[in-house]
Amino acid sequence: MERFLMKRTGRDFVDKEEVPTALGGDQGSVAKRARNQPRVGGHPAGPRWRHIQAEGLDCDYTVLFGKAEADKIFHELEEEVEYFTGALAKVQVFGKWHSVPRKQATYGDSGLTYTFSGLTLSPRPWIPVLERVRDRVSEVTGQTFNFVLINRYKDGCDHIGEHRDDERELAPGSPIASVSFGACRDFLFRHKDSRGKNRCREVEVVRLQLAHGSLLVMNHPTNTHWYHSLPVRRKVLAPRVNLTFRRILPTTKK
DNA sequence: TGGGGCGCAGCGCG
DNA sequence: GCGCGCTGCGCCCC
Numbered sequence: 001m002e003r004f005l006m007k008r009t010g011r012d013f014v015d016k017e018e019v020p021t022a023l024g025g026d027q028g029s030v031a032k033r034a035r036n037q038p039r040v041g042g043h044p045a046g047p048r049w050r051h052i053q054a055e056g057l058d059c060d061y062t063v064l065f066g067k068a069e070a071d072k073i074f075h076e077l078e079e080e081v082e083y084f085t086g087a088l089a090k091v092q093v094f095g096k097w098h099s100v101p102r103k104q105a106t107y108g109d110s111g112l113t114y115t116f117s118g119l120t121l122s123p124r125p126w127i128p129v130l131e132r133v134r135d136r137v138s139e140v141t142g143q144t145f146n147f148v149l150i151n152r153y154k155d156g157c158d159h160i161g162e163h164r165d166d167e168r169e170l171a172p173g174s175p176i177a178s179v180s181f182g183a184c185r186d187f188l189f190r191h192k193d194s195r196g197k198n199r200c201r202e203v204e205v206v207r208l209q210l211a212h213g214s215l216l217v218m219n220h221p222t223n224t225h226w227y228h229s230l231p232v233r234r235k236v237l238a239p240r241v242n243l244t245f246r247r248i249l250p251t252t253k254k
Numbered sequence: 255t256g257g258g259g260c261g262c263a264g265c266g267c268g
Numbered sequence: 269g270c271g272c273g274c275t276g277c278g279c280c281c282c
């Protein structure tokens with residue numbers, strides 16, 4: 001028995017094989033699309049999807065990589081990914097500068113630019129391990145991605161606060177694909193109407209656990225209505241690396 | 255046996 | 269989307 005139990009006030013979606021929504025019954029949009037894809041790479045069947053739905057929230061979850069493959073990818077990411085340092089590793093909130101409580105990096109197609117901390121930047125060019133994960137995600141979702149944001153959480157004290165991803169640079173209606181390696185961490189969604197002092201109604205928090213080798217696809221319009229966060233979990237001692245694949249709009253030439 | 259104290263999670267705030 | 273301060277809660281253990 002764990003000494004400290006999580007206060008459960010929202011909907012929990014715990015990572016279990018026997019989750020009834022995995023195949024058959026309540027199929028999600030990616031699951032439906034993927035089922036209609038041609039089978040690739042000799043797999044007898046596609047991954048087992050769980051569809052996660054709430055008001056304006058539409059996600060699909062699966063464990064995409066088995067342990068051995070996920071371990072290998074995690075190790076490669078630890079060896080190969082080059083994270084931001086200096087000014088790019090800081091953020092200004094309420095006028096005060098802080099080091100972000102995690103490490104970040106971006107990779108993507110050549111010629112792309114994106115805005116980060118008020119600066120226009122180019123992602124680093126793809127490296128083989130990222131291309132391999134990206135292509136596997138494309139294969140099972142039927143979506144293409146030209147950019148990835150990488151977040152590394154060295155332990156349970158590293159975290160990210162509630163936020164929505166900036167949709168201005170995303171291709172309209174495109175999903176965000178989040179692939180996790182390393183420590184399993186809780187992941188929370190909170191409806192925009194149900195947070196802070198401007199809360200106007202109660203909508204249950206949606207809780208997920210993102211396992212080693214897992215893929216969470218956040219479909220439109222999830223990011224429009226829901227904030228997400230990776231809260232502090234002091235008992236987690238191991239690192240986690242998360243890849244969020246996106247399709248961002250090419251820079252407008254003037 | 256029970257309650258004080260501790261550590262964690264959650265939330266409001268700037 | 270940060271840290272701080274405060275509160276509430278559950279468990280440990282004296």
